[in-house]
Structure formats: structure tokens, C-alpha cells
Amino acid sequence: MAELDPGNVVRLPNARPRAERSGSPCAACPIRDLTVCSALEDWELDRLNGIRMSAELPHGATLFDEGSDADFVYNLTTGCMKLYKLLPDGRRQITGFVFPGDFLGLASASEYIYTAEAVTDSALCRFKRSKLQKLFEEFPKLESRLLTISRDELVDAHNQMLLLGRKTARERIASFLLMLSNRAEELGFPANPVSVPMSRNDIGDFLGLTTETVSRTMTRLKNSDVITLGADRMIAIEDRDALAEMAEGF
């Protein structure tokens, strides 16, 4: 796992101008406001930076495996990752996609409860759990922020349970596309022709469907003029209201 090469970091569209106010790279971090770091002042950020390591992953690479020792917590700065659990016969459930600003490994206790794999080339900040724990004592704000983050993850998880347990294939795809579009917007990427970096197979394993069902359902949505399937895994949302109604199960 190579150290971060700054020249290789893709800046996010909503990046703030590189701050001159502090020497710490964190102060200039484009996703600073989207993650834990938003709880901290510059000087506190310096302390956090002190225990930070950078890492990059090419697409397809595994960051950690389900069941391995959860010594580190990560924060994604660029790219997209997937988290998944496997059954012995290979059935896979992707429990979440990770976008810049999101945490990885938060839900784990002593061992990671899912495998984390890069969907696209990715860059991350890495924190040793034990060191982070010590910082909590110094900055309770940090732990407080982490509680908020974990609460938000719980909200997403509950929505996903509703999706997996009760929604039809069409409703699942609609929910998924809107989720991607909303997250893109939060990150300052275009919300409408939405980028769908993951494969049909990944989408299926996230939505509890097969590749074929994902493909067929997308085609039907295209045929009913709700979306347009473009090149490079781009999808245009032509009728957002219709998609939203579908997603909510109307």
C-alpha cells in the first residue's frame, strides 16, 4: 500500500481553495467539511493529522477482509468503494457503497464485519484505532461526531432493510439511482446525468437482485422514458418525479 502521491489526488469539484492558514494537509482537504474533521478547529486537525496515514488503492483491490483484525479506521477521500459480506457458497451481499467523506470500519469491533474493495481507484486517510481512541479523550467532540456519523449509517441501514425486505425490483432500482444522484449532489458532482461507477453485478448484490434483473429493469425504465442509458456508465434521469414515486413504492 503506497503512500499518497499528492500529484495523483483528484480534486473534488466542490473543493475549497487550498487553505493557506495551516501547514497541515488536512486544513486544505477538499472533503474536510463532509467528514469527521468538520468537528475540529485547525489546531485540533493538526493533532488528527499527526496520527493520519495516506493510502491509495487501484480499482478492484481489497483494503481489508471480513474477519481480519480491525486495527484501522479509514476515511475515503477520492473514489468509490464497496463493502460486502459473503456466504460460504459465494452468495454476496454488498452492504454499502462508500463515497468521499465516508468512513470505513466504523461498525467493526475487534474484527472487520465486511470486506472493503475499491470500485474505482481510491485514496484514503488511515487512522490507527488505538491512537484515535486516545484522541477521543482529548477531543470529546470527535467522539460525538462519530456517534452522529454512526447514527446516520444506521438510518441508511434501516432504509436498506426496507428496500431488501419489501420493495420490488423496479422500486429498488429507482431508489438506488436516486441515492446515487443525491450523494453526487452532496459531493458537488452533477446530480443529473449521474455516474454509476459500479457494475450491474455489484448493483445486483447491493439490491438483492441478479445482474440480469438489474439489466432488464434498467431497460424497462429506459423504455418508459424515465431514464436514458448513456455511455461510460452514465445514466440520465429524465423523469425524476416518476422515479421518486417508484422509489417510495407508490
Place this chain on the structure above:
Amino acid sequence: MAELDPGNVVRLPNARPRAERSGSPCAACPIRDLTVCSALEDWELDRLNGIRMSAELPHGATLFDEGSDADFVYNLTTGCMKLYKLLPDGRRQITGFVFPGDFLGLASASEYIYTAEAVTDSALCRFKRSKLQKLFEEFPKLESRLLTISRDELVDAHNQMLLLGRKTARERIASFLLMLSNRAEELGFPANPVSVPMSRNDIGDFLGLTTETVSRTMTRLKNSDVITLGADRMIAIEDRDALAEMAEGF
């Protein structure tokens, strides 16, 4: 919502002898070690007790509705509750069952993200969120403990996603029965003839199945001598190993 009548509280089997060391009812709480309170000393517990209110709910009663203002957080002391989300046409997903020592409303921000309804007659401690928040500043341990609890909830949620997205009906039922058995044991109730207080319909809505499928699957497990269906919603696990293998998808 009546105040807790102490004469009406069913003591849990693993209750410790009523403590004489403190005047606070919390110090004598039978589930004290199972919940947030385990993070606190007696004198700190007194402070927590100061913002505590008691409540009871008969079975079938709703504690709060999805979407209503999340002003309170609750801790179940006796009974069993269910948390669920609804789709506009009435499809329901139960996102979790709540047992003594468990929290309700933790995942919520300004509004509750699920409805909470009593499965059996229940008793709870109620805390005003704003007051609890203030106690956090006084006892960071408390917030720390809450982070652990919410992390554990996240682990459960991820396992449930795997179940809902990828497991067969038989595997879901097996997982469910083992979960009930394990939780019962944690609480000091018998792990083997396991009490299943919720209806087939509730089980179905928790596992993403219909009542009929739950019923049929249970019958098949009975016919293959893995379980025995008793009266009063009791189920005996006859072949725990077989059940465990099923649950894991072997």
C-alpha cells in the same frame, strides 16, 4: 402512559439481589449491566436517574410513530417491542425487535425513523434527548458507551441486510430462531425451549417473507426434526448444529 408501578415489574431471571447500596432505583435495576448504565458508577447513575421517567405499554400499543418528533430516547426494561417502517400501500418491514436492555430511538435525528410498538406488555425508562445530551458533557463515558451500542446495532443491521438480500426462507428462519435463542440466553432466559413472542406475521415482516412462507418453513423444519413447535409460542431446538449450518448458508 402511566408511571411505572414497581409491583408490576416482572423481574428478569438474571436479576441481581436488590442492592442496598444506593437509594436510586437504577442501582437495583435488574438489567443495569446489560445497557448504557453499565458505564456508570452508582453516584453517576443517580444523575441519570434524575432525568429518567418510567413508562409502561400494553401489548399492541404504539410508543412513537415514524416521522414524529424524536424528543425522547427509551430503554426497554421488560417485555418485547418491534420497530417498523411502512410503504404507502401498507407493506411493512420490521427493522428490529427490542429486548430488555436495548435502546429505542437511538438511530433517530430530529424525527423517529421507525414506529415502535409493544409486542408484549412492556416497561421502559424514558430520557429527554436534550437532557441526555447535557449529561454527555458531564460524563463522556456515557457517550462513549452509546457509540458502542450504536456500533453493535450497525453490526446487526449489516447481518440483517445479508439475510434479507441473499438468504433463502429456510436460512432466514434458522437465523431468526438462533438469534432469539442467543438473545434469551444473554438475558438469562432459557436458550432452548425458546419463547417466540411475536406473531408469524411479524416474523414474516422482519424476515422479508409472508406469514404463509414462515408457517410452511417452520412446519418443514419440524418435519425434518430440527425443531419442535410447542404451545404458547414456544419452540424447542432439537438439532442446534443443523440449524446453525442452515443459518450460515451451508
Place this chain on the structure above:
DNA sequence: CGGGGTGTTGAACATATTCAACAACTGTGG
């Protein structure tokens, strides 16, 4: 070019659902 991975489409199939009937149980009032 050529080849593996990715995506689409078709046809047969399976698992779980839906609709329906009935049995068992619970609680309530006469």
C-alpha cells in the same frame, strides 16, 4: 485485431406469493 469482462436479451424454471379455505386458539360477554 482478438479476447476477457461486461451488459443485454430470451426461454425455462423455481421459490416464494397470492388467494382461499379451514383449524386452533383467545378473549369476551351472556
Place this chain on the structure above:
DNA sequence: CCACAGTTGTTGAATATGTTCAACACCCCG
């Protein structure tokens, strides 16, 4: 205490949604 009504649970038959198996088109990337 029993009778009755409503709820809960079980079972059967028909059905549907999504899966499986299979073939082929596409398209980057080598």
C-alpha cells in the same frame, strides 16, 4: 362456564416475480 367472534396459524392450489441457464452483442484494453 360456555358460546361465539375475531385473530392467528396451517395447508392447498394457482400464480408471479425474479432466477437460472444460455447465447450473443459490445467495448475497452491489450
